Amino acid sequence: MRKITISFGIIFLASFFFQVNAQTLPDEKLFQEAKILIFDKKWEQAQEKLEEFLEKYPDNPWFSQALFYKGKCLEEQKGKEVEALNVYKKYILLKDRNLSLTEDSEGSIIDLAFRLYEKGKKSYLREIETRLSSPHKVVRYYSAHKLSYVKDKKIASKGIPVLKEILKNEQDAELRDRAKINLLRIDPDALRDFDEKGYGRRARIFHLQIINRWKKEPEFSLNIPWALADLALSAIPEKEKAEMRKEGYDLDKIIKELIEFRGKIIEIKTEKSIIKIWID
Structure with missing residues (x-):
């Protein structure tokens, strides 16, 4: 669901090669060193360089990029989810933030929040919930996708x-x-x-209910799109269907009746239960 972008790589490489050919100043040198470490996936060392850059050059035009890259470095290190999430949240509030990197930051916040939820920190789900109303549809879609995995x-x-x-x-x-x-x-x-x-x-929705004959209430209920149910039923081997026919249940005939007579309830009665199947 999350949009896969190449913005990170494009901005990274473009700025890197541009700076290689330029006269190297102290701030440029420090930023380049951090980028090389990122390129080599030396996340902790790159983080240290970026923190030094951010502290020394708060008014530098590359400050926002450096902050984003710091979030990336933290995200790649185990146990630093909270720090990374907070850095990304700071980045998306910057006035000179890059729109593509902002979208990437939002996606990372969602991923990090879900990782924290999986570690037992359920309060971070709020970070995902709030992004369901994002003006950016990619962020909304990815938030909904991640929330679908929540057990609650x-x-x-x-x-x-x-x-x-x-x-x-x-x-x-x-x-x-x-x-x-x-x-x-x-x-x-x-x-x-x-x-x-x-x-x-x-x-069309396929319905299946198993009702206890004595308690007169459903013990099991299933409601799924007919397309999925049809796929599952059609995959039953012929050998199994033959065994069912010996018991008096012709599965192919049942499927045909379900399709032709939409809404018709087919009942299969056993000693203890009543099985009801229908499509509407």
């Missing part, structure tokens, strides 16, 4: 409006498919009332 469905569901926004407005098939998967991860019913573009009707 109440929090994860906050991304549903953005995921539906993707389905409504975007044409890219891969982007739309990922949004659907994210919605299914949060709540299969979230796709229930969604109208696919160009079809003029909502997607």
Whole structure:
């Protein structure tokens, strides 16, 4: 979901090669040294150089870039997620920030916040939630994508409006498919009332309920798009289907009836349960 950009590399290389051919001043020399260390992925050493640069040259035109690169160095070091996140938050508030690097910073904040959540620091999910209302759609989309992995469905569901926004407005098939998967991860019913573009009707939903015959209440319930259910049912080997027919259940016939008679409830009764299957 997160937009993959090459802005970091372009800005890095362009400024680096330009400076190589220029007269090297103390601030330029220090910044170049930091960039070489970044290029070599020597994150801790590069961080030290950048911190020295930021302290010595707060009014330098490269100050904002140096701050961004510091965030990158911290992000690449284990255990420094909080520091990195705070640096990126400072960067996006700068007046002379680069728009592409700002988008990258927002994406890194989302990643770092999620990493902290996985470490048990749930309060950092707020950093992701607030970005659901970002004016930049890439940031909104990536926030909703990340939230779909949160175990607390109440929090994860906050991304549903953005995921539906993707389905409504975007044409890219891969982007739309990922949004659907994210919605299914949060709540299969979230796709229930969604109208696919160009079809003029909502997607068909496959329902399955297993009801305890004695308690008269569902023990299990499943609601997923028919396209996914059809894919799973069609993948059942013929040998297994033959065994089911011996038990009196013709799976191919059941699927055919489900498709032809939308809304019809097919019941399969066992000694302890009633299985209900239908599509609407």
